[in-house]
């Protein structure tokens with residue numbers, strides 16, 4: 459079974475997505491997500507200019523060999539652009555193999571290890587009342603685990619807090635948090651770590667007071683703290699029994715987590731911007747984290763993320779696969795097949811996509827009573843409607859960045 463055609467589709471239904479579609483000489487098709495938020499066109503070019511010509515006439519069944527060929531023959535390895543491109547090829551080939559086998563992908567990965575995939579949603583509020591409303595609304599939608607992000611007094615705009623739309627026609631309508639904004643330049647936000655460290659424990663105290671001790675609560679520090687600040691926060695949050703504290707320090711420095719770990723029993727999750735197993739080597743071997751946050755889309759696909767998670771399993775570290783709306787339905791479906799099959803599943807991040815995205819990417823995965831399931835259609839269970847995709851050309855959009863009060867650029 460040979461790869462006959464490879465197309466790179468860039469579409470922007472509610473946001474930008476890059477998708478690779480492979481077609482075999484048997485007429486089977488496979489999809490892979492190659493979306494890199496804010497740098498989408500660089501992956502599209504990497505695929506169109508350098509990968510697509512290499513794929514034509516290759517054996518579609520040789521997934522591991524194709525992965526190793528694309529990784530090693532580039533010579534310059536790793537990095538988010540390369541690994542997102544490899545991920546797209548990898549997932550598209552798994553989709554084809556599962557369709558050829560007439561099975562949902564999770565069956566080829568070892569079969570289901572559980573009945574459903576526990577998901578967490580993103581609740582947020584600029585104020586405590588707004589946050590409580592958002593938590594209640596997520597519970598009404600079925601979520602059984604909730605990420606809590608909140609405004610900080612004195613700061614204007616902050617990561618993870620949904621705002622009300624201000625554009626004509628949508629004024630005042632609340633939207634699920636989407637930080638990438640369609641504009642020529644990244645938006646500027648402000649940040650003050652000391653205010654944040656003072657305020658956040660009071661928010662978790664209020665949330666526990668309102669919603670009780672059972673509800674699993676998560677929080678994302680979004681790489682903004684130094685190791686000693688993160689240690690202080692982890693310690694301060696211990697009475698509120700977090701499911702995890704995510705990305706507490708900038709992810710590049712694995713050794714930083716040693717210091718955090720020495721000071722707190724709050725579980726730690728990290729890795730959404732990692733792209734290979736080497737980013738986790740110290741973290742996993744020294745048991746400095748509790749959850750692996752990588753996305754299938756940014757970590758070289760199913761083939762590599764499965765290996766990272768098997769490595770993590772030897773150290774009782776679990777999965778927490780990245781799943782905000784900048785992971786397309788194709789990347790989300792791939793994650794769900796992996797979640798269902800692996801033994802060391804922890805939790806899956808899940809934000810619902812918008813109506814235009816759902817019309818463009820037809821999906822079989824379901825969210826019911828707090829649990830996701832990839833469905834039982836052969837393959838990964840997502841098809842791309844090219845007519846719909848064609849209606850929404852790429853639009854320039856960037857994630858924001860931060861400045862401190864004195865104007866210094868800070869981690870966002």
Ligand SMILES: [Mg+2]
Nearest residue numbers: 678704705730
């Ligand atoms: Mg995060």
